[in-house]
Each structure stands twice: as structure tokens, then as C-alpha cells.
């Protein structure tokens with residue numbers, strides 16, 4: 279009985295409508311069949327509807343057949359296969375950087391990169407809403423963490439000026455499309471500030487990879503600011519429908535990470551089937567460069583319907599559309615009601631989002647056709663308003 283301390287914590291979470299459980303779903307993607315009924319899933323990050331794409335699955339299977347199940351060693355021992363290098367070369371070229379490095383997950387890409395760039399004597403300037411994986415990485419780095427108001431370049435500038443005389447390296451971190459708000463960072467202004475203050479800049483493009491920019495290369499590429507963004511981070515687990523994370527960077531940063539990033543060195547190389555799937559997803563992006571544009575046009579259409587009905591979609595400008603409810607229990611009740619009406623819209627509650635801003639977080643995917651979106655908008659508006 280050394281576990282008595284756990285029950286009160288669980289009871290408190292349950293009392294506040296904050297207990298989390300992992301529901302089980304029979305399939306993946308934006309449209310799934312549950313008990314014989316087709317359900318619209320607005321809580322999947324399969325933005326481009328690639329999770330069951332034939333070519334992506336074929337390339338995954340080919341890699342599985344050729345190399346077997348696991349890579350059987352870490353990258354620096356014998357785990358690096360030709361397809362790891364092929365994928366890295368392709369990611370680097372797509373993102374417009376000299377090099378790229380794959381990690382086991384997006385979480386690990388952040389956890390493995392930030393502590394290699396900044397340490398105990400350094401400063402990290404982080405947007406207030408950056409993803410938990412970036413915050414954990416900052417803690418791991420031991421650097422002094424300075425937060426700035428969300429998406430506010432002038433607040434960042436003030437912070438940089440405040441620490442202008444500080445010794446040590448400076449690193450600014452932000453996301454391009456924010457994961458819970460769906461809004462877009464003022465990247466060009468932030469990149470200019472990074473140049474001006476001689477700070478490194480790392481941008482998490484987890485939700486803009488595949489969904490924005492030429493061939494889905496993301497917003498850094500779209501704005502042409504690769505030279506001012508030291509590290510472009512991305513994940514394969516969202517629009518690319520598979521699993522894994524990566525960074526695009528200079529050759530030197532890649533070499534530094536290969537030699538010092540613990541999340542790269544001390545773990546098994548990503549398995550062949552996962553890498554094959556990522557290559558397949560990149561083939562699709564190359565062959566159909568318009569997918570991101572279609573996704574954004576559909577998302578705009580959907581958001582406008584919600585907005586016109588008076589729903590608060592915050593500053594969303596992407597395929598991620600929050601509907602702010604506020605109270606945890608109400609958000610949960612609306613989510614449960616929608617579920618009965620064939621719509622999955624997860625209620626996102628603190629600590630994932632700030633207290634008092636519980637919300638439905640909707641992800642639009644290419645599995646949702648215009649008539650699906652129209653039907654869903656009607657049901658969501660009615661559920662939120664009544």
C-alpha cells in the first residue's frame with residue numbers, strides 16, 4: 279500500500295470533469311463506421327485523408343517486405359537503412375533546407391532538438407501557447423525560459439530587448455499553426471526579430487506540414503523565410519498520416535544533433551514500414567500539390583458557417599477550428615450529444631488549454647465532403663446553442 283496518494287488525485291480530477299480516459303475506436307481517419315453507422319470524425323489529424331491511401335499503404339508494405347518489422351538498432355549503431363536517408367533527403371529538399379533528421383515522434387523531435395541548441399547558460403523565448411513537447415524540451419535543456427504573449431511579435435520584441443545584454447545563446451520557439459487554436463503565428467515578423475537580435479529561431483510545423491505551402495511544405499516555405507528560421511520542425515503523424523517526427527536544418531545542426539541529441543541517439547531507429555509510409559505520403563503530396571489548398575478552402579467554408587451562426591472560433595485560420603465553450607462539463611456534454619448524432623468532436627479541457635477555455639476542437643479533413651460539412655455545421659450549431 280504505497281499508492282494511497284493516488285486516489286485523491288483521481289477523485290479531484292473526476293470531480294472537476296477533468297478525468298481522462300482513452301476511448302476505443304474501430305478505425306482511423308475523418309470518417310469511420312461505428313456500429314454500422316458512418317460517423318464524421320472531427321478529432322482526427324488525418325488532414326489529407328491519407329491514412330488508408332492505397333499508395334501510402336503499398337509503400338509501407340514494400341518497406342516491410344524488404345527490411346522486416348523493426349530497424350533492430352539505434353541509428354548510430356546499425357539501425358540506419360537506406361530509406362531513412364532517402365526520407366531525410368526528401369524532407370530536406372521539400373522544406374528548403376540543406377539537411378533533415380528523423381526522430382521517433384514529433385514529441386521526440388522537439389525533446390531532442392531544443393536541449394541540443396540551448397543549455398543552462400542560455401535563454402529560450404517561447405510563445406505562451408507552444409505545445410507541451412516544446413515546454414518539456416525547454417525544461418530538459420535547463421535554459422532560462424522566457425514566455426511571450428501568444429502570437430504577439432511586439433511582446434517578443436520587448437522580451438528580447440529586456441534581455442539584450444544577457445550572455446549566452448538565444449533561441450526563439452513558436453508554432454506556425456497552433457495545435458489547439460488553429461491560428462497562425464506572425465512568422466515573418468518573428469523571423470525579422472530573430473535576425474535583428476541574433477537569436478536562433480525554431481518553428482514547429484506539426485500542423486502546417488502537408489496542409490500549407492507549396493506541395494504542403496509548410497508556412498516557412500510559403501513565406502520564403504528558410505534562411506531566418508534556424509530549425510523547421512515537423513511531424514509525420516498528422517497530415518502525412520503515419521508516425522514520426524523530423525527537423526529540417528543546416529548540415530552543421532544535423533551533425534551536432536547526431537552527436538548530442540539524446541532523443542536521437544538513445545532510441546531505436548523508426549521501423550521500415552513507418553518510413554515507407556512517409557515516403558508514400560510524400561509521393562502523394564508531390565503528385566497532388568493542391569491538396570492543402572482544397573483543405574483550406576473547405577475549412578474556410580466550414581468556419582464561416584459556424585462564425586455566421588455566432589459561434590466563437592477564436593482566431594482560427596486553418597483546418598483546426600476550435601469552438602470555445604468555457605466550462606469543462608458543458609464542453610463534455612456537448613461533445614457527448616454530438617457523438618449520439620454521428621459527430622465526433624472531442625472536448626479539450628485544461629491543462630491542454632487554459633482554464634475557462636474548454637472547447638470542441640474540430641479538425642477538418644479531406645474525408646469530409648462539402649455536404650458532410652454542411653450537415654455537421656447545422657448539428658454543431660444546434661448543439662452549442664441549445
Ligand SMILES: Cc1ncc(COP(=O)(O)O)c(C=O)c1O
Nearest residue numbers: 383384385409457484513515522
Ligand atoms: C504542435 C505539436 N508539436 C508536436 C507534436 C508531437 O507530435 P507527435 O504526435 O508526432 O509526437 C504535436 C502533436 O501532438 C503537436 O500538436
